[in-house]
Structure formats: structure tokens, C-alpha cells
Amino acid sequence: MTDERPAxxxxxxxxxxxxxxxxxxxxxxxxxxxxxxxxxxxxVDEITDAVDVSQRTFFRYxxxxxxxxxxxxxLVESHYVAALRARPPAEGPFEALRGAxxxxxxxxxxxxxxxxxxxxxxxxxxLIESTPALLAVHLRRSTELEERIARLIAEREGxxxxxxxxxxxxxxxxxxxxxxxxxxxxxxxxASVASIRRMTEACLDQIGPALAADWR
Numbered sequence: 001m002t003d004e005r006p007a008x009x010x011x012x013x014x015x016x017x018x019x020x021x022x023x024x025x026x027x028x029x030x031x032x033x034x035x036x037x038x039x040x041x042x043x044v045d046e047i048t049d050a051v052d053v054s055q056r057t058f059f060r061y062x063x064x065x066x067x068x069x070x071x072x073x074x075l076v077e078s079h080y081v082a083a084l085r086a087r088p089p090a091e092g093p094f095e096a097l098r099g100a101x102x103x104x105x106x107x108x109x110x111x112x113x114x115x116x117x118x119x120x121x122x123x124x125x126x127l128i129e130s131t132p133a134l135l136a137v138h139l140r141r142s143t144e145l146e147e148r149i150a151r152l153i154a155e156r157e158g159x160x161x162x163x164x165x166x167x168x169x170x171x172x173x174x175x176x177x178x179x180x181x182x183x184x185x186x187x188x189x190x191a192s193v194a195s196i197r198r199m200t201e202a203c204l205d206q207i208g209p210a211l212a213a214d215w216r
Contacts, residue, residue, distance in 0.1 A: 023061045025051045028116055030068045031124050039069060039131050069134055070141065072112065072121045077145055079111040080104040084152060093153050093170045098204050101178070105197040122191045129186030139179075146175050177203050 029050040033042040044065065048058050062068040084100035091099065104111075109118040128134040150171040154161035161167050181203045185196045209215075 022051070022053065022057065024115055026053070026058055026061060027068060027071055028120065030065070031072070031116065031120055034069060034127055035120075035123050039065065039127065039134055066134075066137060069124070069128070070137065072116055072124060073128070073138075073141070075112060075115065076104075076108070076121070077141075079108065081148065081152065083107075084149065087156075089156065093157065093167070094174065094207075096153070096156065097149075097171070097174045101200060102197060105193055105200065108193055118193060119191070122193060122196070125182075125196075126186045126191055129182050142175060142179070146171050149175075173207070177207060 026047060030042070030047045033046055033050065042065070044055055044058055047068075048055055062071070080100060083104045084096060087096040087099050108121075112118050112121055128138050146168075150167040151161050153171060154164070154167040157167065159167060178200070181196065181200050184203075185199050188195060188199075
């Protein structure tokens with residue numbers, strides 16, 4: 001009987017590791033500059049000077065400043081989608097969405113530690129929420145993410161997302177709460193993961209009361 005187990009993935013070679021280190025260094029330098037002096041006041045030259053590479057090297061990894069500003073957000077969104085996929089099948093849509101977002105906050109440091117310190121991401125997130133140009137991009141990206149999540153919820157529930165509006169409605173309501181959470185948290189002095197997790201949980205707890213017929 002032959003052993004058909006897949007061979008372990010080969011470790012990245014020296015060239016790939018060097019490329020990853022360069023990309024991560026550019027990413028960290030860019031985020032630190034954005035936070036220190038503002039996104040719009042930071043130039044690509046300043047980012048490349050901090051890493052001692054050329055502009056050509058920067059554009060080998062990132063198309064523009066916007067792409068580097070959202071590079072870690074891409075990782076965070078993928079982390080959340082993976083957490084949602086891993087939720088128990090028996091959970092209802094809102095329970096799964098809530099469990100996934102709280103679980104994603106709980107494991108964020110582990111997900112990002114190889115790329116950037118988690119506190120650097122959290123400060124970048126506040127920067128995105130408070131910078132009009134970045135916030136506009138963030139809202140557009142959020143719409144795209146909502147569609148991705150709605151399709152995942154429909155898949156979990158065995159529904160046709162184009163025939164049954166409930167997955168999109170549920171995700172839109174959930175995402176609205178997340179946007180409120182983000183705006184409130186961005187105004188807070190505490191930029192920690194623990195802070196936004198507490199605020200996320202508190203806002204989600206208000207969905208039922210907010211939908212009640214009588215608020216008095």
C-alpha cells in the first residue's frame with residue numbers, strides 16, 4: 001500500500017524570503033509615516049528613503065500609496081472570512097457573524113505578527129477612519145466585502161443569494177453595526193484591540209433593543 005499523503009510545502013527560498021522582508025519593511029515604513037505625518041502628506045520617496053530602496057522597488061510591490069495603506073486591512077478581512085467559514089454549521093447567520101468577528105479580534109495578533117505589530121495596524125485603522133480619502137476607499141471596499149460575506153452566509157444556509165434577499169439584508173444590518181463601531185472607536189483615545197472588541201460586543205448587543213417597536 002503506497003503512502004499518498006501530500007508532501008509538506010517547501011520552505012520559501014532565500015530570494016523569496018528577501019522579497020518578503022523588503023515588502024514588509026516598505027509596508028511598516030509607510031504605515032509609520034502615515035500615522036506620524038498623515039497619509040496625504042507622505043510621499044513615496046519618504047517611504048523608500050526609510051527603507052533605503054528605490055521608487056522602482058516600491059512599485060514592484062505596491063501600485064500606489066492607497067494599496068499599501070490597505071495591505072494589512074486585506075489580511076484582516078481574509079482573517080475574518082476564514083473565521084466565519086470555521087463557525088459551527090448549526091449557528092444561525094447573526095450568531096455566526098458575531099462569533100466570527102469577536103473571534104477574529106481575539107486572534108488578530110497571531111494573524112498579523114509576521115507582517116506588522118498589531119498596535120501599528122490598530123493605529124492605521126484609526127487613521128483610515130479619520131482620513132476622508134481613505135475612508136471613502138474603505139466604504140467602497142466594505143461594500144465588496146459585504147457581498148462576499150453574504151454569499152458565504154447563503155452557502156452556509158443552503159440558499160441562492162440572488163433569489164433570497166435574507167443573506168444580503170442580514171449582512172447589511174451587521175455591517176452597519178460594524179461601521180458605527182468603527183466610527184465610535186476611531187474617536188476614542190484607546191486604540192487597542194481590547195477596546196474595539198468591547199465596543200463591538202456592546203454595539204452588537206443593541207441590535208435587538210434598536211429593532212424593538214417601543215424604545216420608551
